[in-house]
Amino acid sequence: MLQVRVKPGVEDKIRGFFPWVYKPEVTGYSKQPKKGDLVVVRDAKGGFLGYGYINPHANISIRILSFKKEEEINIELIRRRLKEAIEYRKRLNLDSDAYRLVHSEGDFLPGLIVDLYGDYVVVEFTTYGMNRLREWVLPALVEFLKPKGVYEKVSEYASSVEGLEQRGEVVYGHVPEEVVIREGDLRFYVNILEGQKTGFFLDQRRARRLLRDMVKPGDECLDLFCHTGAFALHMKKAGAGRVTAVDTSKGALRVGKKNAELNHIRGIEWVEEDVFDFLRVLRRARKSFDIVVIDPPSFAKNRFAVEGALRGYKELLLTSLKVTKPGGYLAVYSCSFHVTREHLLQVLLEASKDVKRQVRIVAESFQDLDHPWVLQMPNTLYLKGIYAEVR
Ligand SMILES: C[S@@+](CC[C@H](N)C(=O)[O-])C[C@H]1O[C@@H](n2cnc3c(N)ncnc32)[C@H](O)[C@@H]1O
Incomplete structure (x- = not known):
């Protein structure tokens, strides 16, 4: 895996579990990275700091997914994190059939937002690196959630910051233009295809x-x-x-x-x-x-x-x-x-x-x-x- 060194002093915040490395904090690579490459982050002396992915052109260059040496980034890690995110929501009393299933860094999956609207899933990739992992993410979501449809999007903002192509498309099953969700004793139409954010x-x-x-x-x-x-x-x-x-x-x-x-x-x-x-x-x-x-x-x-x-x-x-x-x-x-x-x-x-x-x-x-x-x-x-x- 590609190795990245950071400036002396930067290791303190990473050892304190802050998962972002900014572009000026990077001092060198083992070879020139491409957008979305998986990397090992090392301190100025070569000590291990974490595993993440890189976008050398973005201001937030590296997002760390794991701070543990034994926890490399692979399909098992992504599936485990998704399962943990699902399990956490199961214990909440949200009184709604619509909720955020993956909240990016908040669920230790930087660059990934997943919202559930009843039987439908909206997946938003906000970084190049997470977008490169979509082949691990999407089949796992279909397997775990058994939805009727999955809609995938990249927002205009993510596209401008990360250089990803802006898009919005149904990638699994069927997604109607409007879905009805329940929140407490009320029901709401959510326009997944055209609405703001992921719809609600x-x-x-x-x-x-x-x-x-x-x-x-x-x-x-x-x-x-x-x-x-x-x-x-x-x-x-x-x-x-x-x-x-x-x-x-x-x-x-x-x-x-x-x-x-x-x-x-x-x-x-x-x-x-x-x-x-x-x-x-x-x-x-x-x-x-x-x-x-x-x-x-x-x-x-x-x-x-x-x-x-x-x-x-x-x-x-x-x-x-x-x-x-x-x-x-x-x-x-x-x-x-x-x-x-x-x-x-x-x-x-x-x-x-x-x-x-x-x-x-x-x-x-x-x-x-x-x-x-x-x-x-x-x-x-x-x-x-x-x-x-x-x-
Ligand atoms: C954060 S959302 C509000 C969410 C809403 N309270 C809810 O719970 O669904 C902000 C809204 O402000 C609207 N908006 C933005 N600028 C506005 C302006 N200057 N005047 C009126 N509405 C505006 C947008 O169209 C958007 O629907």
Whole structure:
């Protein structure tokens, strides 16, 4: 196997189980690597650090799959990791037939995301190296899960970072355009072929459950960045009165309306508009709500974008606080690792001072249990939610 040496000092973080080696940290190879080659990572003195795969062109050059000398990367290792991921989900009480089965580094399979939607599997390769292992991954998933169909995709983002060709195709059985999944007492259409991410924001399941506990019968609720209406439907099911759900995506709203029909839910107003503009409209009309949910897309894909992202949050929070009734709740989320919980709290603190509204934090949430994160790798904890009572 190809050998890679890293700079003196880099071994410390790897021995502490941090699984990424950045391009400038590599000092030499036993021979010129190709994208996706399996490698042995060694310290400056030649000591063993781990087994991984390499993409010499990417900023994150090496992702380590095993820190144990006796645990080489082979088909058995991949199958074992997949089995462990499946076993872990079996013990969770997710109350849904849709969940994340493999959460990349969170399941010690960097570059691999597998989501299960009932009888259908969506596999996303996010790195060149994991894509090279697809012949080990896909047959194992079919054997272990016995799905009706498997859809494989490479996102535009992964393609730009890793140089993989962007794609989306059915690679096993049949996958219908829309699949119906269950989450608690609700059912949702998921558009696997055309939807955002792998089709549904599974990571917010716990947050939706938590928010239901905060709804009083008749509450007027605002679901900003609603996508296909998961928060809106859960709030309505918990007894909310008028619910307003806002998103710019026509496709997501179309599915949202179908979701409401599927669950025999009436009383959700679907608004196709930019949230920033819509909040200004609400403010001018002096409308206010008992519960306001702000679940935006990732405003910061890297650390250089954090400042701009925080300006966006500040603007959202300033107006959202104003449209929250006294005693009402505001829930705000960040799905970017770079925009931390501390950032959210700081921006909320500043905004509350500016609009002269006292705020009390009543809860916090993180990505749900099927998206485990690794202590040694803080990047794997990406989703945070703050729940504030606005006085
Ligand atoms: C993280 S998702 C929300 C997920 C949703 N809460 C759920 O549980 O399914 C973010 C959504 O924001 C929408 N979006 C992005 N920018 C927007 C904007 N400026 N105004 C309104 N919606 C926007 C996207 O179309 C996407 O549906």
